[in-house]
Amino acid sequence: MNEQDLRRLLTVSVEDILPSQPAAAGWDRARRRRRTRRAVGVVALAVALVGGGTVAALRPPDPPPNHSVAPTPTVVPTHNDPVQHAPAELTFPPDPLARLGGPATVPLSERPVQRALALFQPTDEENRADGPVRVLGNDGVVRSLDVVTLAPTRDVSGNEASAVKPGVLSPDGRSAAFAQTRELVIVDLTTAEVRRIPLDGYLELVIWAHDRVLVGGEDRTYAVDRVTGVASRIDVSAWVLAAPDPEGSREAALIELIGDREDLTLRSRTAREATIQSEQRITGDRLPSPYQINEFYGRGWLHGERLASAAWITSGEIDGAEGAAVLDARTGAVSHLLDLGRQRAKGCCEVLGWDNKGAVLLRLEPAALARWNPETGEITGIVRDLRGMIALAG
Numbered sequence: 200m201n202e203q204d205l206r207r208l209l210t211v212s213v214e215d216i217l218p219s220q221p222a223a224a225g226w227d228r229a230r231r232r233r234r235t236r237r238a239v240g241v242v243a244l245a246v247a248l249v250g251g252g253t254v255a256a257l258r259p260p261d262p263p264p265n266h267s268v269a270p271t272p273t274v275v276p277t278h279n280d281p282v283q284h285a286p287a288e289l290t291f292p293p294d295p296l297a298r299l300g301g302p303a304t305v306p307l308s309e310r311p312v313q314r315a316l317a318l319f320q321p322t323d324e325e326n327r328a329d330g331p332v333r334v335l336g337n338d339g340v341v342r343s344l345d346v347v348t349l350a351p352t353r354d355v356s357g358n359e360a361s362a363v364k365p366g367v368l369s370p371d372g373r374s375a376a377f378a379q380t381r382e383l384v385i386v387d388l389t390t391a392e393v394r395r396i397p398l399d400g401y402l403e404l405v406i407w408a409h410d411r412v413l414v415g416g417e418d419r420t421y422a423v424d425r426v427t428g429v430a431s432r433i434d435v436s437a438w439v440l441a442a443p444d445p446e447g448s449r450e451a452a453l454i455e456l457i458g459d460r461e462d463l464t465l466r467s468r469t470a471r472e473a474t475i476q477s478e479q480r481i482t483g484d485r486l487p488s489p490y491q492i493n494e495f496y497g498r499g500w501l502h503g504e505r506l507a508s509a510a511w512i513t514s515g516e517i518d519g520a521e522g523a524a525v526l527d528a529r530t531g532a533v534s535h536l537l538d539l540g541r542q543r544a545k546g547c548c549e550v551l552g553w554d555n556k557g558a559v560l561l562r563l564e565p566a567a568l569a570r571w572n573p574e575t576g577e578i579t580g581i582v583r584d585l586r587g588m589i590a591l592a593g
Contacts, residue, residue, distance in 0.1 A: 280576070281485040282536050289569060289580035295339065296568065296581050299589070303333050303343035308391045312336035314372035314592070315388050318344070320363035321587040327351075329587070332363055334388060337372070344375075346391045352378055352403040354417055360403065363588040365498045365551050369407045370445035370593025374425075376412045378402040383414045383423055383430075396428050404437040406498075407593075408470075409449035413437060435473045441499030441506055441528075442552070445593040452476060454501060454528055456508060459494040465506075465531040479531035486536055489513055492524055497549035500559075504528050507559045509550050517541045521548050523561055525573045535573035539563070552591050560591060 291297070299319045312334060319333040328351070332344035349362040362377045369375065377384045383396040383405070398414070398421055406413040412423045415437030422433040441454045453473060455466040463481035468474060483491050491513045499508035505525055512522035521539040526532060539548055547564035554560060558572040560581070568582040568589060 281534060282487060282490055282538055283571075283573070283576045283578075284538050285540070285563065285569075285571075285578050289563070289567060289578065289583070291580040291583055294581045295337075296335065296591075298339055298341055299333060299335050299568075300582050300585055301341055303331060303341045305340060305342050306345040307334055307342040307388065308346050310340065310342060311391045312340075312342065312372070312388050313338070315368060315375070316372060316592055318363055318368050318375060318590040319585070319587055320361050322361060323586075326361065328361060334375075344386070347377075347384060347386060347393050349377055349384070350379055352401075353380060354401050354403065361588045363590055364404065365549055365588075365590055366407065366442055367405045368590040368592050372592035375590070376405045376407070376414070378405050378414050378416075383412065383421070385412070385425075394428065396423055396430060398423075398430060406437060406440055406442050407445075408443050408453070409445075413440065433473050435468060439495075439499075441501050441508070444501040444503060446503075447501070454499070454506060456481075456495045456499050456506075460491070463492060463495075463531075465526070465528070479529075481526060481531040481533065483533045483536075486533060489515060490536060490538075492522070492533065492536070493519065495524070496546060498551075500550055500552045501528055502553040502557065505534070507550050507553065509546075509548050509561065512536065512538065514538050514540075521545075523548060523550055523559065523571065525559065537571055537573075537578075551589060552593065562589070 296317055299317055314337045315334050316337055317335045320328060321330040323329040332349065334342040334344055336342065351359040352362055353359045362379065367375050367377055373387070373389050375386045375388060380401055382398055383402065385394045385396065400419050401416045402414050403416045404414065410425050412425060413433065414421050414423060420433050420435050420437045421430045423430045435453055436455065439455045439457050441456060443451060443453070450470045453468040453470060455468065457466055458464045465479045465481055467476040469476060481492065493511045493513060495508045495510045497509040499506055504527060506528040507523065507525050510522050510524045512520050514520040520541050521543045523537040523539070524533055525535040527534060543564050548562050551560045551562065554570065557574065558570045560568065560570055563569045566584050566586040567580055568585060569578055569580050571578045
């Protein structure tokens with residue numbers, strides 16, 4: 200046997216013997232399988248990428264994820280119920296008018312105002328003047344009205360009342376006009392100058408009507424030119440006349456609230472001659488039964504096409520409750536009614552005007568000034584424990 204035959208014989212013999220290290224052989228087979236699977240996976244991935252790319256090319260891209268926080272929407276509350284009620288307890292947010300509750304710190308003669316926000320006459324429990332008239336300026340300083348001594352107004356029967364009433368302060372806050380017996384007193388609050396305009400009769404009420412001041416009593420009303428002081432009689436009652444909107448036209452109609460219960464009427468007169476233009480019956484069709492307005496009292500106030508006034512009302516509890524109403528000045532339809540209940544003094548809650556956001560300002564006994572937003576039903580306090588007479592600028 201030569202060397203080549205011996206090598207062939209040994210090779211055949213070795214092939215029939217199992218490897219002496221089976222684990223190593225297993226790992227070797229496993230590596231071969233992994234290489235095969237990896238190759239298959241690569242091919243499958245390539246196919247998927249090619250197919251997916253084709254689909255992506257045909258489909259619009261997905262929007263990027265939005266991780267921003269959505270803002271909370273601002274919701275303006277509305278109050279659909281035409282009848283609203285005052286809360287048992289008022290809240291009193293900070294307000295410039297709250298300074299009226301403090302004493303005067305300087306005489307008007309020493310420091311006139313650029314513009315007055317309000318006048319206030321403190322009164323005692325019998326409604327007699329109890330201290331000087333306070334003038335609140337737009338600078339926040341409370342002044343004493345020291346340039347004139349005001350007597351109470353009186354009627355032919357001798358009944359007296361404070362000379363400071365709603366309506367005596369001009370809408371621009373620059374002047375104040377006071378009814379006195381047989382004269383009208385006008386104070387320029389920006390200079391502290393006083394003008395006295397002689398007139399006849401017992402005069403009690405003042406209304407600023409653009410370029411004129413209307414002043415009257417039980418049986419007469421005068422229209423006084425603000426610049427010249429020339430006065431003429433006008434056929435309108437100062438007791439039932441609503442204060443004109445200071446933002447309206449000087450030729451806008453004068454509005455009266457007259458009558459009671461079923462005869463409540465909104466009367467329109469021309470601005471200059473006071474000729475009757477129209478009369479509309481005041482209706483409360485939106486009010487739920489048994490609500491109705493019995494009679495208006497105090498000064499009415501126009502704001503655009505809306506008119507606000509204090510009123511005695513019939514409610515679900517009583518005939519003669521205190522209330523305040525907002526109505527359409529064109530049609531006489533009552534849109535909102537504030538029921539102030541039966542636990543208040545008669546005539547407690549005169550309306551004092553509107554603010555520039557469409558809220559009604561009114562007195563709420565026992566001695567508080569409040570703001571009522573008819574559209575939302577919100578009522579908040581302005582000044583607490585303020586006993587006396589208040590006049591606000593427009």
